[in-house]
Amino acid sequence: MNLDFSEEDEAFRQDVRAWLVANVPKTPRPHSGPAMRAFDLDWQRTQYEGGWAGVSWPVQYGGRGLSAIRQLLFYEEYAKAGGPDSALCFVGLNHAAPTIILHGTEEQKTYHLPKILKGDVAWCQGFSEPNAGSDLASLKTRARIEGDQLIVNGSKIWTSNAMLADYQELLVRTDSDAPRHKGISWVICDMKTPGITLRPINIMTGPGEQHFCQVFYDDVRIPLSNVVGNLNEGWKIAMSTLGFERGTASIKEQIRYAHVVERLIIMARERGGNVPLHVTEIGSRLATLRAEMAAVRAMTYTIVSRSDEVPPGSESSLMRAMFSGLQQRIRKVSMDILGADSLEMEAHEEWVHAYLRSFSNTIAAGTAQIQRNIIGERVLGLPR
Structure with missing residues (x-):
């Protein structure tokens, strides 16, 4: 492994440094609520308009198509410049988008990736359940197929910022007779779909600060076209998502x-x-x-x-x-x-x-x- 950077890499670093020094927000980032959403999405949009969002993303989906090394250099300069956390964009940029790039259909990529990169939408993760956290394969949230739709019933918990999200990466059991790690599907869920109820959970970082939610699904209808990868192969897709996260x-x-x-x-x-x-x-x-x-x-x-x-x-x-x-x-x-x-x-x-x-x-x-x-x-x- 060669850890030396080329002259072109160093020139790229200087460009990144100059832009961040001029553009990193000077105001403190809110820790929660609509103000945090507005801050994070505005900052993501600023990076996109400046040409610094999705450094290593494919060009056809709004990125610059550069190497992972260039993305690393951007992150190094971002830290030095005191760039904000932007946690509300984390799931979309680092979970959903890489998973869709790797496993999604061209229609899914064309529709969702530019929205994530431009800061138009926020995503949350619907994996853990009250009795399926570390043992994720025991999840019980189910989806039956009716025509060209999935009908989802169940609940998820520890869903970070669900109350502020537009979309969710959702794991559901679509074949109840299959073994534990089979019969699961990875689905794109629009959080404004009828039948979704949110119960925010207070956390210890401050009075009224709510980061997690329990999410309830009551006959939530999701198009079959929102399944990423093949139906009932969501465990493999989820392992990709968790690989990116970790x-x-x-x-x-x-x-x-x-x-x-x-x-x-x-x-x-x-x-x-x-x-x-x-x-x-x-x-x-x-x-x-x-x-x-x-x-x-x-x-x-x-x-x-x-x-x-x-x-x-x-x-x-x-x-x-x-x-x-x-x-x-x-x-x-x-x-x-x-x-x-x-x-x-x-x-x-x-x-x-x-x-x-x-x-x-x-x-x-x-x-x-x-x-x-x-x-x-x-x-x-x-x-x-």
Whole structure:
């Protein structure tokens, strides 16, 4: 694997840097609600109009058709420039779109991909259920076929930002007699379809902040043409989606966290008085975190170097298992540097909010235990 960048790559980096410095929003990003939706979609639209959305997407669907290395360079400069999280666009850009590009029909690609890239729509994920989270194959939400439609009944839970989404990537059981991993279909669901009811769930990051929803489906009619891939082959499609989520989708976040560690080092030095940082317990932990982020960077480069030829597979769980726990350790150090009083100080709200949200990192995209099972069984070939 060659980690050197060409002169053309470096020229591309300079162009990215100049545009981001001039265009990254200066106002704080709202954490929830319609204001967050407006912010995230406006910023996505700004990137599209500037020619920086979908750097590695196919040209025919609005992207620039460049290599995954160029996309990586964009992410590196995005982190340096302090680009916002844009979480509402995450599922559309990093789950739905790559899955549709890989498995969708030409009609699905032509209709949905430009809308995602331009910031016209937001997507959510309808995978987990009240009794089918880590054991996703036990999902019970069913869809029977009537003519050219699916009739969906059941419920999903932990559906991030469902109340703000226009579309959903939905897993339903379309053959109840098939084995657990068979008879499942991956479906595009319009969230405005009659029969969908949303129950928002409050989270601990702030009063009234709602991130998750439980979603109920009562005879929801979805066109059969919205099935991505073949009917009853949704498990294979879903594994592609989760491969993207656990692998390439988190690259921007991985790069951003390297900069978070550097900010914490500066913060610790400023708050440490005359005591050299390298002799303190906090300094030792920060040195370890910096080394771990270097390992993440190496793993990120490995994934990117292969992604143009090989879509992310089970190996992506290596990245997910390592990085999710690392995020939590980084956020814990931030609180130890700031002190317990920071939980009540408005000036530290950014750090506190990120710390509280980090508790979900080892659950989202498959729990840490599930990731280790995947690594053991599918990567290392160990017995179940």
